[in-house]
Amino acid sequence: MKTAFAFAAMLTAAPFLTPLAAGQAHAADSSAPLRFVLIPKTVHPWFDKANNGAQAAAAMISQTTGRKVEIEYRAPQTADVSSQNDIIERAIATHPDGLILDLLDEKGNRATMDEAVDEKIPMTVFDSLPPEGMDITAVGADFCEQGTMAAERLANLVGKKGEVAIMMGVPTAPNHTLRAECEKKVFAKYPDMKVVATGVDNDSIETAQKQASAIMQAHPDLVGWVECDASGPVGVGQAIREGGKTGKVKEVGLDNLNDMIQLIKEGVAESSASSRPEMQGYWAVVSAWQRAMGQKTPKYIDTGIDLLTAKSL
Amino acid sequence: MSLETTVPAAPSQQPPKLPPFKALISRLAVNPLGGVVAALVIIFGASCALSPHFLTTFNMVIIARALAFIGLVTIGQSILMILGELDLSVGAIGGLAGVVGGILMVQLGLNPWLSLGLCLLMGGACGLLNGALITQLRLHSLVLTIGMAGVYGGANLVATKGVAITGVPRDITFLGRGLVMGVPVPFLVLLVCLAIVAFVMLRTPVGRYIYAIGSNPDAARMLGIRVNAIRMGAFALAGFLSALAGILMVARLGTAQPSIGDTWVLGPIAAAVIGGVATTGGIGSPIGAVLGAVIIGIIEDIIVLFGISPYWQSVVSGGIVVLAISFDALARRYLNRDAV
Numbered sequence: 001m002k003t004a005f006a007f008a009a010m011l012t013a014a015p016f017l018t019p020l021a022a023g024q025a026h027a028a029d030s031s032a033p034l035r036f037v038l039i040p041k042t043v044h045p046w047f048d049k050a051n052n053g054a055q056a057a058a059a060m061i062s063q064t065t066g067r068k069v070e071i072e073y074r075a076p077q078t079a080d081v082s083s084q085n086d087i088i089e090r091a092i093a094t095h096p097d098g099l100i101l102d103l104l105d106e107k108g109n110r111a112t113m114d115e116a117v118d119e120k121i122p123m124t125v126f127d128s129l130p131p132e133g134m135d136i137t138a139v140g141a142d143f144c145e146q147g148t149m150a151a152e153r154l155a156n157l158v159g160k161k162g163e164v165a166i167m168m169g170v171p172t173a174p175n176h177t178l179r180a181e182c183e184k185k186v187f188a189k190y191p192d193m194k195v196v197a198t199g200v201d202n203d204s205i206e207t208a209q210k211q212a213s214a215i216m217q218a219h220p221d222l223v224g225w226v227e228c229d230a231s232g233p234v235g236v237g238q239a240i241r242e243g244g245k246t247g248k249v250k251e252v253g254l255d256n257l258n259d260m261i262q263l264i265k266e267g268v269a270e271s272s273a274s275s276r277p278e279m280q281g282y283w284a285v286v287s288a289w290q291r292a293m294g295q296k297t298p299k300y301i302d303t304g305i306d307l308l309t310a311k312s313l
Numbered sequence: 314m315s316l317e318t319t320v321p322a323a324p325s326q327q328p329p330k331l332p333p334f335k336a337l338i339s340r341l342a343v344n345p346l347g348g349v350v351a352a353l354v355i356i357f358g359a360s361c362a363l364s365p366h367f368l369t370t371f372n373m374v375i376i377a378r379a380l381a382f383i384g385l386v387t388i389g390q391s392i393l394m395i396l397g398e399l400d401l402s403v404g405a406i407g408g409l410a411g412v413v414g415g416i417l418m419v420q421l422g423l424n425p426w427l428s429l430g431l432c433l434l435m436g437g438a439c440g441l442l443n444g445a446l447i448t449q450l451r452l453h454s455l456v457l458t459i460g461m462a463g464v465y466g467g468a469n470l471v472a473t474k475g476v477a478i479t480g481v482p483r484d485i486t487f488l489g490r491g492l493v494m495g496v497p498v499p500f501l502v503l504l505v506c507l508a509i510v511a512f513v514m515l516r517t518p519v520g521r522y523i524y525a526i527g528s529n530p531d532a533a534r535m536l537g538i539r540v541n542a543i544r545m546g547a548f549a550l551a552g553f554l555s556a557l558a559g560i561l562m563v564a565r566l567g568t569a570q571p572s573i574g575d576t577w578v579l580g581p582i583a584a585a586v587i588g589g590v591a592t593t594g595g596i597g598s599p600i601g602a603v604l605g606a607v608i609i610g611i612i613e614d615i616i617v618l619f620g621i622s623p624y625w626q627s628v629v630s631g632g633i634v635v636l637a638i639s640f641d642a643l644a645r646r647y648l649n650r651d652a653v
Contacts, residue, residue, distance in 0.1 A: 043623045075623035080572045082562055086379050090617035093372040107479045108566040111490050119371075171475025172571045 033068035034061075036288050037091040038100040038281070041127075041173075042079040044203070045257050046230045046277050047102065050126065053281030054100065061289050071285065072096070079170060079203070081108035088112045092119055098288035100281075103128040105174060122291035126284040127275070128175070137287045137297040141275040141305050146254065147179030147228065149305060150273040151186035154224045154252040157270055161192035162223035165215050167199045167208055167236050169229025176203075179228040179254070196222065201232045205259070208235020209242075216243055224250040230257050233272065237263035256308060264310055272308040279303040345597075349588050349604045352637040356611050364618045372614065374497055378565070380610045381499030384603050385558040387581035388503075388510050389440075389551030391602035394585050395514075395527045396547050397594025398454040400443060401578055405465035406552050407559030408574030410436045412469050414560045415478030415569025418485075425484045432560050433553055439465060440552020444545030462578070469571050478569040489565025499561045503603070506554065510599050523547065527594030584609050587637050608637050 038054050040047035051073045058069040074091060076083040081104045089112055091099060099116055103109045103125055110131040116123055123136050130136035154164065166183055169176030180198070187193045197215040201208035208231055216222055216239065225240070227233045233253030237260075240249050246268050253260050253272035263269040280303050287297045306312075344350075360367045386403050393400050410432040417428035443461055447454050491498040514520035525533040526540050534540050558577070563569045581602075588605030590597025612633045616626050 072620045073623065074617055074620070077623070077626060078576055080575050081566060081568075081570050082382070082573065083576055085566070086375070086613065087617055089375040089379075090372070090614055093369060093375060094366045094618060105477055105568065105570065107568045108477060108570050111486075111565065111567055171470055172473075172477070174476070177475060 031067070033070050034097045034289065034292055035070045035072065036098045036100055036285060036292075037072045037074055037094070037096045038284075039084065039087050039091060040073075040075050040102045041084065041104050043075045043077060044230070046255060047075060049256075049277035050102070050281035050284075053278030053283075054285045055281075056278070057282040057285035057289075061285070069285075069289065071100075079104060079173060081105050085109060085112040089115060092116050092121060095119065096121060097292040099123045100284045100288050101125050101128075103130070106131040122288065124284050124288040124291065124297075126280045127277075137291070137299065137301065139280050139284045139287060139301040139303060141280075141303055143175045143178045144182040146273050146275060146305050147182035147226070148186055149307065150179075150226045150252045150254060151183040153271055153273065153307070154226050154250060155186060155190055155193060157250045157252070158193075158223045160190045163194050163196040163219055163221050164224045164226070165197040165199065165212075165219065165222055166195055167201050167212060167225060167227040167232040169201060169203050169227070169232055171200055171202075173203075173229070176228040183226050183228070199232075201227075201229065201235055203229045203231045205231045205235040205238070208232045209238045210235075212236040212239035213243060216240075216245065216249065222249055224252070226252055227254050230255040230260070233269060234259040234263065237268045241266075241268050256306070261308065261313060264308060264313060267310065270309070274306045274308050276303045276306065345589060346601050346604065348640060349601050349608070349637075352587075352640045353604055353608050353611075355640070356608055356633070356637070360611055360615045360618075364615060366618050367615065370495065372618075374492070374495070376607075376610050376614050377500040378497040379613070380603075380606055381497065381503040382558045382562055382565075383577060383580050383584070383610070384503045384606045385506060385554045385561075386551075386577045387584045387602045387606045388507060388599045389547075389554040390581040391585040391588070391590050391597060391599045392510065392514070392523065392547050393454070393551055394582070394590045394592060394602075395523055395594060395597055396544060397527045397530070398447070398544065398547070399458065399582070400440070400454065400548060400551050401458040402439070402443060402462035402465055403551055403555040403581065404574035404577035405462040405469065406436050406439045406574070407555040407562070407577055408571065409439070409465045409469045409472075409559070410556035411559035411563045411573040412473050412478060412569045412571055414563050415481060416472060418482055419478050419480045419569075425482045429485060429560055433556050436556020436559070437549045437553035440555070441545060441549040443552065444548030447548070448541040448544050473569075473571045475571055477571065479567075481563055481567050481569065485560075485564045486567055487564070489561050489563070489567075499565065502557070502561065506557070507599060507603055510550075514599060519543065524595055527596070529595075580609060581606070583634060587634060605637075609634065 038051060054071045058071045061069045074087050076087050084104050092115055099121055101123060106129055125136055126139040129138050164187060166180055168180050184195060187195050196219050199211035199215055201211060212235060225236045227236060237251055240246055240251060251269040253269045256274040260272050283301050290297050366372060390403060413435055414428050414432040417423040418425050443458055446452060447457050488498055493501060522538045522543055525538060526543060530540055559573055562573050584606035585602040587608055588601030590602050612630045616629055621629055
């Protein structure tokens with residue numbers, strides 16, 4: 001037991017006796033590759049698309065400047081602020097030339113971002129807003145505008161009357177909550193429209209499908225759906241198709257996952273208010289690169305929202 | 314481990330002198346914590362050798378601070394496992410304590426330290442409720458706590474509507490973010506809690522009763538041990554420690570996030586098993602369980618430092634955990650082969 005305690009004590013003490021040995025960021029060394037760490041909210045196909053855009057930007061910069069740019073993609077396994085903070089801190093420990101973050105909650109991420117500031121690591125955020133008072137470029141689209149666009153589209157499709165339902169994403173995700181609030185505000189404008197049910201899919205296609213099927217059973221007069229995350233529209237679309245309600249129940253989805261596009265092509269979903277993840281990843285890297293070069297960058301880069309329809313695809 | 318009886322060997326039965334390496338393996342193998350310590354040393358050494366970013370003060374502080382939250386939950390869970398019980402609602406209790414703390418401090422304007430105390434009491438009460446339902450209704454702890462996790466998690470969402478509570482007073486943020494002589498405060502809290510619990514488990518009758526109940530509850534009852542009271546107390550302690558982890562996380566983040574505790578369910582159980590706690594009860598120690606949590610923490614750290622693809626992370630971390638568990642068994646088998 002004493003031996004084990006001695007080992008344990010040595011391991012406990014070791015961290016606090018070791019000197020700082022890691023190398024510093026090497027942006028100033030014009031020949032060394034530039035290394036940026038991209039940390040999304042969680043593992044999800046939407047962030048894969050953002051990563052694709054980031055890799056494209058890195059290739060473009062490498063080709064244009066002749067200096068290699070590397071993007072390291074480190075995604076938390078769950079959409080949890082403390083897990084994301086752990087990943088950010090560990091990325092800081094490797095002293096990259098920049099951090100590109102999709103913040104889960106700017107207030108909850110603040111303390112960890114302060115550590116990056118202390119370590120003089122420049123940051124860029126995408127698909128989210130930076131903490132108040134931090135001089136960081138944000139790349140993204142307006143979540144409220146996206147929800148509003150989807151809800152207005154659905155309202156027009158159903159003649160601004162009838163029972164509709166909203167599929168919430170993760171109740172604790174601020175962007176999902178904001179979209180839901182803005183969608184509710186749109187429906188509240190029309191006295192003949194009523195939100196009769198709100199499902200929670202936790203960003204899971206399977207859960208969205210189950211919830212949507214149950215809600216459509218309980219509300220046979222339902223005329224339409226809007227959602228708040230990328231998984232919800234896919235699950236709701238599958239439930240509409242399986243329930244034989246294609247055309248009777250309208251759906252306006254969100255984002256541009258392959259399944260979503262397929263549902264539009266099949267006529268199950270009428271359209272989708274889609275952010276542009278590839279463009280967000282691309283411009284986040286461009287901004288991070290400019291920061292690493294010591295240049296000033298804009299406060300906000302709006303990558304816009306597309307309305308995807310069968311015609312436009 | 315504390316119930317092991319040592320029988321002195323007769324002079325004629327002196328074991329043969331082993332070569333130094335085998336002697337080291339032998340000493341580690343007979344030590345209840347030997348396997349996990351050896352696995353930890355190997356993983357720690359390999360990490361130092363493979364990444365220049367691993368053995369830095371900054372990274373060690375990160376590991377220590379992340380360990381503190383999961384470590385506190387692991388202590389409570391390990392005691393329950395030694396008793397032959399499990400509590401799958403510990404994460405939900407931690408999350409609920411965190412948001413209740415946020416409500417008390419921010420929305421009701423209560424003194425932060427009073428709020429902290431109330432949250433800890435609430436966590437203990439939640440754990441006690443679990444224990445009372447399990448012992449009085451004779452329910453299986455696994456099934457009951459799955460249901461209670463839904464109740465506590467649902468209460469969290471009812472209270473917050475899924476929205477984080479911001480504006481936590483700076484008075485308590487030191488508990489989550491502060492450093493004392495370079496050591497994160499939450500890690501110091503973990504060490505204090507571990508020392509107290511280890512003392513109780515190894516040096517007091519209550520600790521011996523817990524091992525006895527975990528080994529054979531019927532026999533323990535026949536010996537006059539108040540089995541149900543101790544089980545309820547252990548559940549209350551697990552709830553208390555989870556609430557402590559939850560409130561420390563609120564202090565760390567500066568906001569009361571409804572998602573706090575979502576990842577504290579399986580990790581502590583895995584840590585306890587790696588640390589030598591038997592899922593069948595009666596064997597193991599909180600120290601071993603926390604060392605198991607250190608192994609998991611290092612694995613999570615090196616996965617990021619090495620830049621392993623997010624899609625491979627679970628495969629890699631799961632594989633290393635299996636290797637760590639196997640190491641103990643292999644070392645013992647190696648020794649036993651020589652002894653035969």
